[in-house]
Structure formats: C-alpha cells, structure tokens
Amino acid sequence: MEYPVFICDDDASQVARVSQIIKSAEVILSDEETVKFNLVEQAASYAEAAAFLKANPLDGGIYILDIELGKSVSKDNGFDLAEQIKRQDERAQIIFFTTHDDLSIITFRRRLGPIDYIVKTDDLDVLKKRLTKTLEVAIYQLSKFNVMKEMTFSYKVGRNIRNVNIDNIYYIKTTQTPHKLQLVLKDGQREFFGFISKIAKENPMLVKISQSCIINPKNLENVDTKNYKVEFANGDEQYYSRSVAKEMKDLIKQYNLKNASEVSKFNGLFKH
Template structure:
C-alpha cells in the first residue's frame, strides 16, 4: 500500500524545498509517493474530485493567497478523504485554535522559520507518525464485516468477503464469501457507506478488491479467487484500475 502525499504551498521556492525533502524521505520509505505538488488550492480540489484519494497525507500552507486558505482547503479535504492526515507547514501557528473550531483535526503544525535540519527532522517525524496512525486505522477496519441472518449474527474478517449482490428477493442481499454463501436483509448503499473496503462495480454488486484474481478490461469481467465471475460497468473501469493498484 502506497500512501499519497499532497503538497500545497503558494511560494515556489518553499514548495520545491518541501518536495525535495519528501523525495529524499521516500528514497528510504517506499510506502509513500508524492501524488501532487500545487501552488494553488484549486489544483488540490481538482485532484480530490478526479482521484478520490484515501488515507492521504496533506502538507498545507495556511496563507495560500487565494480565494480559500489552507484551513478551508483542509475542510474540503476532510469531506473527501475522511481518514486524511493534515499537517500545516506555516508561519501562522497562532491560527491553530481555529482548526479546532473548524473541526479540521490537524495532525501537526510545523514552523517554517526554523533551522533546516530541525525543519527536516520535524517533517520526517510527522510522516513516521502519520503512517503509524494510518496503519492502525487500516488494521481496525480490516477486522470485521457483520450481518444478521434471522436471530444469528455473523462476524467475518474482511478478507473472507468476496462480493455482495442484490438478491432476486426484494430487500435481500447475497453474500459470497470464502466460507460459503449467505442471504440476509440489507441495502448495498448502506454497506458501501459502512465498509470502505467494498467497491461498487455496478448498481447491483459490491466487491472486495482483495479477492480479485484477474480482470479482463476488454470484456469488463472480474474473476475472483473462488473462481466466480462478475461483470462491471464501463464507467467503473478507471476507478477499478486505481483500486487494484492500491491493493498491490
């Protein structure tokens, strides 16, 4: 899993310096990659809309000399990338209380005006901590998928879920898992919102990308580890490729 890093800094020299520090860090920590370096918040908003990143790490200046500032940009980021780790790199650490009021939940404030060695070390320490938090969150999310059949409650590890699809019976779903097939009452939309590891490939089917064995994009067919196959909508092709890359 590679975590995307997004940089937004309006001063060109400072943006390049920040990017150079990231690239040097990534040489020894290949679980990260710089997905975007931007001098304008609009570029970050466009990136969010097009790429829909998850578990991103965002280094933002507060005063971006644009229509929105770094705190407002952080609010937009939080709406799209719910588990984002947001770090402000700024000379305006007096604005830290405002981030609490705006419910941005910033991971850190890093002061620009400090010796380069201290600045570098603080950034690297923050990256280490951000990765630790994201890994812990993913481990918690990894643990379970729950559903009810009559009076019985089943708890599966997410790795056991292959896909879910609408049943022929209204308001019921079929779950195909490594432990067998189950049918229960539920809505795909609610499960999609509750379990972020599920990916919708069509109006009637959610899949667990972990259990994909092969994808034939020419005929839009997915084969899963249990040998079953399902078709996906043409509009899902680009996002499916991205999801598969994230699982590598």
C-alpha cells in the first residue's frame, strides 16, 4: 500500500533526518503487505506549503509538520497549516514536530487531533523509534477509516450530509424528476439529488445494473436470468441490462443466490 507523505519544516537537516527514517520505516512496517511512503513534497514555510496543498490536495495523506515555522508559534505556523489540511483532507494523519512539549492544549482547543507530538532531538535512534511507531499508527488509522468509509453511504439533502450503513441499502434508482434519486432501505425510503454513475464509482460495494439503478448485492433474494431482473428480500424487483448479464451470473455464485429461471425450469421438470 502506498501512502502520500508531506513534510513542512524550515530546518533542512531535520527534513533530511525525517526523510531517512521514513525510508527505513518502509522496510520495518512491511509485513503482510508492502508499505511505501511516497514523499510528494517538502516545504520550508507556511506560505509554500499552503500554496502547494491548495493546488495539489491529498487524500489520506500523512503530514509531518513543524509547529514553530519561522522559530515561533505565531501566525502562519504548523497549527494554522493543520487547519487548512483538515478542511481539505478528511482522512489526514497529522504528526507535529516541536521544540516544546507543552503545546497540546492548543491543538485541543483548535480540534486538530494530531496522532502524535514528537519533540525534536539529535538522537537519531530515539527519533527513529518514535517516528516509525507513529507512522504505524497512521497506517492503522487510515485502514480503519477506509473500512468505515466502505461501509457508509453518504448523500446530501440541502446543506446536510446524511449517512446510512451500506448493509441497510436495497437499491438506488432514478425517478421521473431529473437527477432525483430514490434510496430504498430496509427501514424505508429516502430521496435526494445525485448521479447514478458517480455513486457507483464512489461506492464499490454497490453494483450498477443499469443506467437507472444501483443495487447492494448482499441484499438480493434471487436473480432471474431469463427475464433479466433481480428480487430483494422486501419483494421489490428491478430489471438489469443485458450488458451486465455475465456480472449477474458471477453475483449468483459469489453470494450463493437463487436463480429464479433455473428454479422454475427445475420445478417444471419435476412436475412431469
């Protein structure tokens, strides 16, 4: 797995040490899965870092930030940069470097939620152990976030974001109103504006079966390959496109579903 890393520190020697440790951490943390840290950029000032991240926003990045940019905790420091990062990257993993160990109250008040504060030291071994452990925590947090995101479907109603568990979804289909979609759940229905193709792309656990419908295959009751339709546990039926016929047969095997047309054929033979 590859993780983008961004470093902002005005101490060139510190950046060199951190970069060296990051490389060695790849080997240490590569166990069942190969870990690669991709150093996308390093900056020496708030302005330089802010400009780069605005033009090149990261998703699920690891950010190693010096709090005292310019040798002081004044305006345009590591805290300010972290606030911008949090607005851009909801999965951001922030690691603060500092010459002080008493700045945690500031991050608490500003709700920055870093995964660690590391006090700068010239002891390379101490720094290596601490940063490697912190990078391991970052990887764990990102993997946990990814699992939660996969299991959650989010949609917007007005200015509000609504979240539902993917397992609670039967299907999402278009309505007669342009761009208005109907979300059919185990416990009811919702309507919101969106695009079927975009939702399918952003939610890999859902399957697009036609230009007008996305389904949760986990909640299928059976598939009728003769009539090109699927049935859900609540009795609802939706038709699927002939172009996805092969994919539907794969779903039958993957989820051990009943094939309604095969059951009908078998019953006909049994009666004779």
